[in-house]
Every structure is written in C-alpha cells, then in structure tokens.
Amino acid sequence: MKPEKDIFDRAMMLSHIDVDVFGGKVYIIPKRNSTLKGSQKWKDTMKEFVQNTMEYLKQHHQKSN
Numbered sequence: 001m002k003p004e005k006d007i008f009d010r011a012m013m014l015s016h017i018d019v020d021v022f023g024g025k026v027y028i029i030p031k032r033n034s035t036l037k038g039s040q041k042w043k044d045t046m047k048e049f050v051q052n053t054m055e056y057l058k059q060h061h062q063k064s065n
Contacts, residue, residue, distance in 0.1 A: 003031075003034070004028045004029075004030055004031060004034060005034065005035075005037070005038045005042050007028065008026055008028055008038075008039075008041070008042050008045065009038060009039055009042065011026045025059075026045070027056065027059050027060035028045065028060075029049075029057075029060060030046060030049060034046065
C-alpha cells in the first residue's frame with residue numbers, strides 16, 4: 001500500500017489542474033508512523049486532524065459512506 005501522504009499529494013496535484021477531487025476535500029486517517037514531511041497542504045491536513053480529531057473523523061466517515 002502507498003503511504004497516505006503520496007495519495008494525498010496526487011489528489012492535490014489533480015486539484016491544481018481543475019479536476020474535482022472527491023467533490024472537494026480529501027480526508028485521510030494518518031497511520032501511526034505518518035510524518036510531517038511533504039507539501040504544505042499535507043501538513044495542514046495533519047494539523048487539522050490533530051487539532052480537531054472528532055470533527056475530522058465525522059467528515060471522513062460521511063465521505064466514506
């Protein structure tokens with residue numbers, strides 16, 4: 001399996017060329033060994049997950065249904 005960061009970066013790359021990725025926002029649950037290495041958007045996503053975990057998980061669950 002590819003790391004979440006790689007999947008996230010590919011989704012963000014598509015959004016830069018005006019492709020609608022998953023209807024808007026990407027929600028990824030980071031693995032235990034995830035790092036902050038990567039793009040600024042990846043770092044912002046990780047920060048949002050840490051600072052507002054329950055709301056993030058609610059949104060993730062809605063998107064996965």
